[in-house]
Amino acid sequence: MKIAIFHNLPSGGAKRYLYEVCSKLKEKHFEIDEYTISTASTYKNLKSFTSNKHVYPYHTKHLLPVQIGRLLHVYKSLHKKIARDIDSQKYDFVLVNHDFLTKSPYILKYLKTKTLYICHEPQREFYEDPRYLAPYLKNRITNFIRLPIKYVDISNGSQAKVIISNSKYSRARLKEVYGNKSIYTVYPGVDRKIFKVSKHVIKKKGTILSIGALNPIKGHDFIIQAIGKLNTKTKLSLTIIGSGTSDEKDKLYKLAAKNKVKMTIKSNTSDQELVKLYRSSHIFAHGAYFEPFGLAALEAISCNTPVIAVNEGGVGEIVKHKINGMLSKRDINEFASHIEKALTTKFGSISQTVADFSWNNCANDIIRISKKL
Secondary structure, three states, rough: EEEEEEEEOOOHHHHHHHHHHHHHHHOOOEEEEEEEOOOOOOOOOOOOOEEEEEEEEEOOOOOOOHHHHHHHHHHHHHHHHHHHHHHHOOOOOOEEEEEEEOOOOOOOHHHOOEEEOOOOOOOHHOOOOOHHOOOOOHHHHHHHHHHHHHHHHHHOOOOEEEEEOOHHHHHHHHHHHHHOOOEEEEOOOOOOOOOOOOOOOOEEEEEEEEEOOHHHHHHHHHHHHHHOOOOHHHHHHEEEOOOOHHHHHHHHHHHHHHOOOOEEEEEOOOOHHHHHHHHHHEEEEOOOOOOOOOHHHHHHHHHOEEEEEEOOOOOHHHEOOOOOOEEOOOOOOHHHHHHHHHHOOOOOOOOHHHHOHHHHHHHHHHHHHOOOO
């Protein structure tokens, strides 16, 4: 089959998802052409899997944030052109992905070719608690200026005939935003050639790992406070993997000191070091607020590390209580109790509990859904 993919993605999980899907589709002899915009991240470059790449220039340096109407007008015209170019090539279908500017891209309105829209989440900053998604005044001012984009996203996303979500939780949220349409859940995978058990790595007793940007929405502060409740905290150590501002880093270190928690923050960690930490950690702590899926939790379990998670968002579709980890309400005392129990529980071999989460299954599900178009 010959398909087109469209994206204007930043670095992060959505680009990684697209990279892995394209890898598997290429293995299945799909011919893939890439259509993107000059503002897209070069993270996880797709050139190994694509036959042709079309990059459309877009410049916003001359526009101020308050000129968002003008910015969107120019952007809409660009998407019309990309849609015409794609339609002229007679592809079997188009795999449309997020646009970092509008979330749901304008191209959904103009494509005549059959389309699957991969949408991992709605624009959370417009729908969820601003204490975690916009904790500072400057964030709230920015979101106020960007408010027209909320309605652009709804209008564009509502044009998609078929949407692919990354969890049942996300599916329900997308239905609320875009309406009751054909939305399928296609779980992301984990590369079991990388994230796997090693007989040569011994678990370090009392080590706790947490991964995510140094942002309130990731709940690192919640984890620190929970560990601080434990009488055994002097025997424990927390490692956080994530990047963020020096202010956020300082806040977490001060909170750890206040709660007498031994903590280290690491940034720019290589994949090799990350895998070593997954394998050697005693438990993985997930405190994020309503995360759509929870890829880090999946990778931890694949490395045979049990996960203690707040049961919000999609992580409950990965973590099975008392089987490959424990699920908690957003209650510091309950979460602390689960950490304490997990540190003395022998979970055994848990990596097989997530065996169905594979990129091959993910690609096969997308192919299956495309045949319904």
